[in-house]
Amino acid sequence: MDFLERLDLKTFKESALRVPYERVDSHLFQGVELWVRRDDQLDPLLSGNKAYKLLFNLLEATERGVKTVATCGGAWSNHIHATAAAGARFGFSTLGIIRGERPPSLSAMLEDAQRLGMQLVFVSRAQYRRRGEATFLREIGLEENSILFVPEGGSNWAGVKGAGFLGQVISESQPVDFDQLWVACGTGATFAGLGSTIKASPVVGVEILKAGASVATDSACWLERLGMSRNNLQHIEGVSLDPLEEYSRLRLLSGFHCGGYGKYPEGLKRFQVAFERDTGIPLDPVYTSKLFMALSYCVVAGKVPVGSRVLAIHTGGLQGRRGYR
Numbered sequence: 001m002d003f004l005e006r007l008d009l010k011t012f013k014e015s016a017l018r019v020p021y022e023r024v025d026s027h028l029f030q031g032v033e034l035w036v037r038r039d040d041q042l043d044p045l046l047s048g049n050k051a052y053k054l055l056f057n058l059l060e061a062t063e064r065g066v067k068t069v070a071t072c073g074g075a076w077s078n079h080i081h082a083t084a085a086a087g088a089r090f091g092f093s094t095l096g097i098i099r100g101e102r103p104p105s106l107s108a109m110l111e112d113a114q115r116l117g118m119q120l121v122f123v124s125r126a127q128y129r130r131r132g133e134a135t136f137l138r139e140i141g142l143e144e145n146s147i148l149f150v151p152e153g154g155s156n157w158a159g160v161k162g163a164g165f166l167g168q169v170i171s172e173s174q175p176v177d178f179d180q181l182w183v184a185c186g187t188g189a190t191f192a193g194l195g196s197t198i199k200a201s202p203v204v205g206v207e208i209l210k211a212g213a214s215v216a217t218d219s220a221c222w223l224e225r226l227g228m229s230r231n232n233l234q235h236i237e238g239v240s241l242d243p244l245e246e247y248s249r250l251r252l253l254s255g256f257h258c259g260g261y262g263k264y265p266e267g268l269k270r271f272q273v274a275f276e277r278d279t280g281i282p283l284d285p286v287y288t289s290k291l292f293m294a295l296s297y298c299v300v301a302g303k304v305p306v307g308s309r310v311l312a313i314h315t316g317g318l319q320g321r322r323g324y325r
Ligand SMILES: *Cc1c(COP(=O)(O)O)cnc(C)c1O
Pocket: 048, 049, 050, 078, 079, 153, 155, 184, 185, 186, 187, 188, 189, 190, 191, 284, 287, 288, 315, 316, 317, 318
């Protein structure tokens, strides 16, 4: 595994180009040729899509001469973890704004973050709800001029551009041409960014939370800002059995959230165990297990044409496994 030593586009790209693609042979995906891009192995600490989403945010901080990066999230946030790791690696101070009172014992993720030098600021749920407002930092007593504030999940314009950059790296490094690319969606920022630079194949996003229309709406906004029509995007509700080919180039699947964000029912757990046994690839319980379960379902149900070459992105998040022991 690589170790990102410096913060610049060239170094990052070299690491990203070395991320392995693994051909997976498992009965869970019988009939299609499945490849997994292992972005969980981008770097030992700074991995997954959160690293890509942070990239342009951190470059902006450097450019502006800002020494402190603040962001927010929950007790198991992959984004908080990545931000703390990036701060330690590249010499930024980091502030993690965490929802709720400081618990008597911190989650393993928050302990990591603290060990990496992140200062944790616990704010009330009422304050946290206002995290999208311009006055948020001032309200919780932070000096906004000397801070770069990155929203939850790293899902801002710089984050979307980072995901677009990942798409570019994929286009330059893919071992074969793919018929479909699959990725897990929380906010949809990664999906939208990929959709802007992966032009040769459809991109399928699996929503991992009960989002209603919000992920589709947000993704459509990002796409428009990227200069693409929102007609490129289709939201496929429930677990429809139509072949996926009938939809437009960018497809969001809403039927595989397993009850909501962070929900980890027995069936999902069993799927994850079977997947890991078959492939040797570890998954995280919140995002990638739902991604591969949705893909397996669609393959078995005949929604993905036999013989298709499918690329699934392993977006990381493995630190979160510790929350589900
Ligand atoms: C955050 C995250 C996602 C979702 O990214 P969005 O850009 O919010 O859609 C997917 N996979 C993992 C492992 C993540 O941590």
